[in-house]
Amino acid sequence: MSFTRRTAQLLHEDHQGTIEVIEALDQLIAKARKKAPDVSDAAVNKTLTKASVAIEDEISNHFAFEENELFTRLEEMGDVGIGEHLRSEHAALLPLGKTVAEGARAALQGGFTDQTWPPFRNAAAELIERMFSHIQKEEMALLPALEDLLDPETDMQLSSAYEAAHL
Amino acid sequence: MSSAFLGGARDRLLPVSIPFRFFVSAALFHLAAWGVLLLEADQLGGFTGGPGPILAATHLATLGVFAMTAIGASYQLLPVVTRRPLARDWPTRLSFWLLSPGICLLAWGMDRSSPGAMQTGAALVCSGLTVFAMLTADNLRRAGSVAVVAAHGWAALLALVGLAVLGMLLVWDFQTGFLDDHAGLAAIHMVLASYGFMGLLVAGFSLVLVPMFALSRSLPQRPGWAQLVLAGVSLASFACGRWTGNTAFNWLALLAGFGAAGTYLWLMRAAMARRMRKRLGLSFVLIRASWGLLGISLILGAALLADLPIPNAPALFGFLLLAGWLSTFLMGILQRIMPFLASMHASGKSGLPPPPSDLTPQTPLKIHAFCHFGALACCAAGIIMETTALIRLGAVFGCVGALAFVGFALIVLLRLRAFQQGS
Numbered sequence: 275m276s277f278t279r280r281t282a283q284l285l286h287e288d289h290q291g292t293i294e295v296i297e298a299l300d301q302l303i304a305k306a307r308k309k310a311p312d313v314s315d316a317a318v319n320k321t322l323t324k325a326s327v328a329i330e331d332e333i334s335n336h337f338a339f340e341e342n343e344l345f346t347r348l349e350e351m352g353d354v355g356i357g358e359h360l361r362s363e364h365a366a367l368l369p370l371g372k373t374v375a376e377g378a379r380a381a382l383q384g385g386f387t388d389q390t391w392p393p394f395r396n397a398a399a400e401l402i403e404r405m406f407s408h409i410q411k412e413e414m415a416l417l418p419a420l421e422d423l424l425d426p427e428t429d430m431q432l433s434s435a436y437e438a439a440h441l
Numbered sequence: 442m443s444s445a446f447l448g449g450a451r452d453r454l455l456p457v458s459i460p461f462r463f464f465v466s467a468a469l470f471h472l473a474a475w476g477v478l479l480l481e482a483d484q485l486g487g488f489t490g491g492p493g494p495i496l497a498a499t500h501l502a503t504l505g506v507f508a509m510t511a512i513g514a515s516y517q518l519l520p521v522v523t524r525r526p527l528a529r530d531w532p533t534r535l536s537f538w539l540l541s542p543g544i545c546l547l548a549w550g551m552d553r554s555s556p557g558a559m560q561t562g563a564a565l566v567c568s569g570l571t572v573f574a575m576l577t578a579d580n581l582r583r584a585g586s587v588a589v590v591a592a593h594g595w596a597a598l599l600a601l602v603g604l605a606v607l608g609m610l611l612v613w614d615f616q617t618g619f620l621d622d623h624a625g626l627a628a629i630h631m632v633l634a635s636y637g638f639m640g641l642l643v644a645g646f647s648l649v650l651v652p653m654f655a656l657s658r659s660l661p662q663r664p665g666w667a668q669l670v671l672a673g674v675s676l677a678s679f680a681c682g683r684w685t686g687n688t689a690f691n692w693l694a695l696l697a698g699f700g701a702a703g704t705y706l707w708l709m710r711a712a713m714a715r716r717m718r719k720r721l722g723l724s725f726v727l728i729r730a731s732w733g734l735l736g737i738s739l740i741l742g743a744a745l746l747a748d749l750p751i752p753n754a755p756a757l758f759g760f761l762l763l764a765g766w767l768s769t770f771l772m773g774i775l776q777r778i779m780p781f782l783a784s785m786h787a788s789g790k791s792g793l794p795p796p797p798s799d800l801t802p803q804t805p806l807k808i809h810a811f812c813h814f815g816a817l818a819c820c821a822a823g824i825i826m827e828t829t830a831l832i833r834l835g836a837v838f839g840c841v842g843a844l845a846f847v848g849f850a851l852i853v854l855l856r857l858r859a860f861q862q863g864s
Binding site: 290293294297300301304359362363365366400403404406407409410411413414415418419421422 | 521720784
């Protein structure tokens with residue numbers, strides 16, 4: 275997708291960044307399956323490092339921006355449903371993101387064991403599926419709607435504020 | 442909360458019962474189509490048209506499976522894509538209640554060569570399609586964005602009008618014989634239905650759905666317009682060729698058709714190459730296979746035009762076009778969008794929406810995919826070798842696969858209901 279509104283474009287770029295991390299995590303799980311991966315492996319280490327930082331930070335900032343700045347505007351226009359649904363997905367994703375990030379950090383310090391790998395794998399698998407589905411919905415239904423929702427001035431204000439928060 | 446979704450809640454997300462009644466019906470008609478073929482397998486190889494069980498099975502597939510899927514998907518997805526809600530919900534239900542009995546009656550009439558049943562069935566089907574066309578036209582008229590997708594929608598509606606008018610004439614001609622060239626008009630009717638109405642909807646929605654499911658970067662707009670223009674030239678040339686008897690038009694139609702399909706396949710290849718989601722699952726095995734079958738159907742069309750000595754070429758062409766390309770593509774899309782849509786209407790006990798995998802039974806889908814490809818291979822080989830036993834074996838595969846797909850659809854619904862009751 276490409277968008278004329280800068281805010282939509284920034285959120286889209288966020289999605290791309292998140293997908294990159296999630297996809298790497300998906301590959302890690304698919305490759306390791308039931309056997310705990312070796313965290314000294316460079317590729318595993320890189321993926322866990324990304325997961326330990328990027329997921330939690332990205333989704334918390336991204337979700338907060340959407341909930342505080344976009345859903346509220348949608349709701350003011352009488353468009354309540356999208357905010358409700360995507361908020362409920364955020365509520366499912368945030369604790370999962372936190373669990374995966376904490377699990378990744380712990381693994382980077384002490385490696386995975388037969389006890390720690392299964393719960394990490396399960397949480398990551400659920401996060402991956404929910405996140406892909408969530409991003410698909412936002413890309414198809416939320417970001418295009420911003421083209422109608424935001425006038426150029428508001429778009430500039432919001433995108434500048436969002437970019438500043440990311441620095 | 443569950444009814445509220447996709448940028449307009451009550452506006453843009455229809456009640457789950459609306460798209461799902463079309464999807465479940467499509468799964469049941471799919472089973473019926475294979476069932477008729479199983480019972481009348483000996484008639485497929487030499488089929489070149491005319492009333493009888495093969496024509497009935499063909500319309501169970503084209504109207505029952507393809508049109509039902511396309512209409513259910515259009516009702517739900519067009520408002521999301523165009524960012525304009527449907528004006529009203531009730532006409533969508535009306536179209537379903539006109540189409541479902543109409544398709545049954547039409548197919549029964551074709552099977553029994555009963556003009557009265559065919560005419561009544563055709564009238565009901567055309568009424569249902571008219572309601573669909575009016576709703577879709579109203580939505581497309583208000584769509585200010587996604588011009589290339591909307592243009593595909595308009596072209597598909599134009600093809601729908603043409604095929605419906607021809608369909609009515611053909612049905613009445615079975616009784617009165619007033620048409621000079623029944624076979625020629627039947628060929629135009631078939632091409633407008635498959636490559637026209639369905640093909641243009643597939644090509645248009647693919648520009649949105651395939652990149653969305655694959656999380657691909659945006660596709661360029663110009664090839665999308667090129668595929669539309671080429672498809673339009675192809676369909677118009679084919680109609681002119683059959684109408685005037687000038688074979689030059691037929692070759693032009695074929696060339697433009699190859700151009701349109703080539704552009705479409707190039708776009709889909711670009712979407713796959715740029716995708717960020719690497720593991721796309723079983724649905725995309727079907728979708729990718731359907732792209733290959735689209736190419737094979739056109740090559741067979743060229744062989745037919747060149748009068749190459751392929752045994753039972755008309756039946757093989759029709760089979761690979763309908764059961765090959767369109768059925769394979771739509772089953773791939775259906776198994777993807779049914780759990781996706783269901784997850785939007787479901788909330789667990791925690792109030793959190795379930796992931797689509799919680800609503801997706803994998804085993805029926807694996808059985809369906811295996812049997813679907815087995816059915817295609819056996820029936821195609823049976824048509825070429827003129828071996829009824831092979832066609833019958835293929836139809837058995839088709840029935841088992843279709844039954845598995847019905848199971849899949851019902852399990853998705855049951856799981857959705859369980860989530861809704863739990864919330």
